[in-house]
Amino acid sequence: MKTSAPSSSIEDYVKVIYSFTEWQDKPITSSQLAQRLGVANSSVSEMVRKLKDQGLVDHKPYSAVTLTAPGLRLALAMVRRHRLIETYLVEQLGYSWDEVHDEAELLEHAVSDTFIERVAAKLGNPSRDPHGDPIPTADGQVLMPRAHLLAELDEGHTGRITRISDDNPELLRYLAAEDIDLDADVEVMGRRPFGGALVVRISGSRGARDFDLADEIASALWVSSTTPHPGCVLDAV
Numbered sequence: 001m002k003t004s005a006p007s008s009s010i011e012d013y014v015k016v017i018y019s020f021t022e023w024q025d026k027p028i029t030s031s032q033l034a035q036r037l038g039v040a041n042s043s044v045s046e047m048v049r050k051l052k053d054q055g056l057v058d059h060k061p062y063s064a065v066t067l068t069a070p071g072l073r074l075a076l077a078m079v080r081r082h083r084l085i086e087t088y089l090v091e092q093l094g095y096s097w098d099e100v101h102d103e104a105e106l107l108e109h110a111v112s113d114t115f116i117e118r119v120a121a122k123l124g125n126p127s128r129d130p131h132g133d134p135i136p137t138a139d140g141q142v143l144m145p146r147a148h149l150l151a152e153l154d155e156g157h158t159g160r161i162t163r164i165s166d167d168n169p170e171l172l173r174y175l176a177a178e179d180i181d182l183d184a185d186v187e188v189m190g191r192r193p194f195g196g197a198l199v200v201r202i203s204g205s206r207g208a209r210d211f212d213l214a215d216e217i218a219s220a221l222w223v224s225s226t227t228p229h230p231g232c233v234l235d236a237v
Contacts, residue, residue: 006054006074009047010054010056010074011108012078012105013033013037013047013048013051014051014072014078015078016033016036016037017033017057017066018067018072018075022144023147026064027066029064030044030065031044051065055071056071056074076136076142077140078108079135079136080116081111081116082104082108083129083134083135083136084119084120084123084126085100085103085104085111085116086103086129086130087126087129088123089103089104091123096173096176097130097131097176098166098173098176100130101166117138130182131165131166132145132161132182145224147163147223148223148224149222149223150213150221150222150223151215151218151219155188155189155190156187156188157187157188157225158185158188158225160183160185161180161181161182161184161223162182162183162222162223162224163221164182164220164222165219165222168216171220174217175217179204179206179209180202180204180221181204185202185203185208186203188200192212196212197212197213198218199211200213
């Protein structure tokens with residue numbers, strides 16, 4: 001008997017669960033899922049029960065939601081679709097990096113696996129999307145760079161911007177206007193007194209400049225050490 005394909009709602013849920021934990025260790029709660037998906041808590045509770053019945057998540061009342069091995073495989077497949085589409089929109093169609101998320105959300109459910117693999121081949125099988133998020137391989141491997149939040153780095157730390165959160169399009173537009181982009185060199189100069197802004201020196205196409213970054217910005221930038229480290233490979237079981 002042929003198994004029906006998962007609905008777009010199921011695909012969205014597992015993708016959000018995975019993405020929430022990709023760059024930090026805390027699992028997602030039902031209320032956080034509701035906030036990220038913009039739906040009511042009651043809707044999340046009903047869908048989480050459905051996901052559990054299908055063997056895609058583990059969940060107990062009042063606890064976090066975690067992906068099972070099949071759930072992780074589906075999530076990685078959807079993340080691959082989303083990030084390849086984002087990359088294609090930027091590199092081939094001239095979209096800016098603040099425009100691509102919503103477009104990819106629509107397209108990722110509509111295109112075939114064949115289309116996605118042809119997009120990957122056209123792009124040269126990229127390893128990351130326009131925001132620095134890793135693109136899973138077709139067999140479910142993810143090469144995670146060793147990186148830390150800029151906001152958590154000590155004075156004197158040097159490195160390179162490895163990832164920029166795409167949660168806030170306005171923030172992305174601000175960074176683009178200020179010439180703050182992936183792979184830019186960064187040096188943490190210190191903090192302004194009394195819990196003030198983080199002062200960093202960033203080298204872009206306009207040369208090295210000093211910035212006073214608010215916590216919202218410093219918490220959206222991930223930096224890898226100047227000294228290269230091998231990445232960690234996550235396999236879908």
